[in-house]
Amino acid sequence: MGRTDAGRVVVVTGAGQGLGRAHALAFAAAGARVVVNDVGAGAAEVVGEIQRAGGTAIASVGDVADWGYAEQLVSVAVEAFGQLDALVNNAGLVRDRMLVNLSEAEWDLVLRVDLKGHFAPLRHAAAYWRDRAKAGAPVAARVVNTSSGAGLMGSVGQSNYAAAKAGVAALTQVAAVELARYGITVNAVAPSARTAMTAAVFADTMRAPEDGFDQMAAENVSPLVVWLASADAGDVTGRVFEVAGGEVSVADGWQHGEPVNAGRRWQPEELGPVVRDLIARGPVPAPVYGA
Template sequence: MTEHTRTAGFCAGRVAIITGAGQGLGRAHALEFARQGAKVVLNDMSASVEAVAAEVRAAGGEAVAVVADIADWEAGRHVVELAVHTFGRLDTLVNNAGVNRDRMLVNMSEAEWDLVMAVNLKGHFVPLRHAAAWWRDRAKAGEPVAARIVNTSSGAGLLGSVGQGNYAASKAGIAALTQVAAVEFARYGVLVNAIAPSARTPMTEAVFAEKMTKPATGFDAMDPANVSGLVAWLGSDAANVTGRVFEIAGGEVSLADGWRHGPPAVQDRRWEPEQLGAVVADLVAKAEPPAPVYGA
């Protein structure tokens, strides 16, 4: 154990920032981190985040809310600084903010592309960058750091999703960002992982409409709270993995297996176009078939 020895919850003594905390998964994460003893800084573009912070405090936890665009450079800096100034430290960043603007690519507007990229991808980078800089300074000063970042990708980002080219690209970018940050931040004592959750939120209500009714067991498989236990573990000092993406839905959790080098074809000269038809056919025959794109 580190200096954050658990005395009153799995995350006791830790300070966590949770973005997109005004509803859905972010709200569930906020409540779970607080239940596990963390002090939380909650961010959202909607004032609903203030009600979530009040909910945390009413349950006996400590929370402050920040209504701001987390993709804005100065807003991201402010959220990190607020955590440090309010609670004296920062231990965990949960990047959860996200939007979708579904459209087939041939009909997608520039604004629909730009908004999704800004909120989802830049909205992960900005707080990640400011938090990591604070942890780097602590590490260089010789202070112990046991920091955690939990990013939010998606099955759409891992496999693709018809009608969600912008969303899928942004979530694939988050998975790649997670891998790079895990390597770059390891020297500072920061572990970086991501989740690809399936849950019923305002963004996915239409997708999971058929699963709105609880089964006979009483277990609501699409409840966002089902995801938050994994996020709390990944955000705690007990976490011991980095650079990984976990899929989670209901009571099922799995480790996503990303791109890997397949079996190569090699020769000691460049390939000519007329050679490559047979070569590609052989490579495809030897490789595992890709998982199908959602909606294909």
């Protein structure tokens, strides 16, 4: 979001710390008016940082996986600033455990916050933009979701988190197609960064970088998020971007493989060599993280 986008209104969820905080500060520095969401005191603290730097922001404390609050979050932005232009779904948590030790509560919590916590704000923001579009108002709306390498490739010990983040990637693709008619783009990032949530994973990167560039700083992810939420990004939708340090790439999801057609119903005993040949001729899948 360049200075030409100054004045756009952006909601950032889970913005009290980590990636969300970095995004909120970057949006404010670019001239956006920011609604900083979090479940605790961190939202007000980030708003204070933005205001001390001369930016405009308000805090909204609440659980984005709560249906009523997610609707309220959209209303807060519109009532405070007269409009909503972009939604950055960032809120998430982890409860890492090997599958055979994972509890039902740990599964439900991660799916609720990381996946439903994306869907609920997106659903209400999309309804707001759809109504504006149907009323004839110009809409250049942007949604940036947060997936993960765990959701794209899988990650040992994170079956709940990987399932939720894979769901975010699929939700992004479907929403991009459904909402394009209303002037809404929907993309996702799959960041690698050191935050409180990933401290254990990236513990070996805690020391100061020798070259002065911290490859794992959360702030490295924010420029792409800010651009994807800008008016300039209207021709990019339905994509998932991996971001790490100074590196950006487009992740490529499932593709149809080359088929073998018997022209009739297969017999089970026939399929062993057929399946093995298809696997041998197909691309080697990216390994699951931690495998």
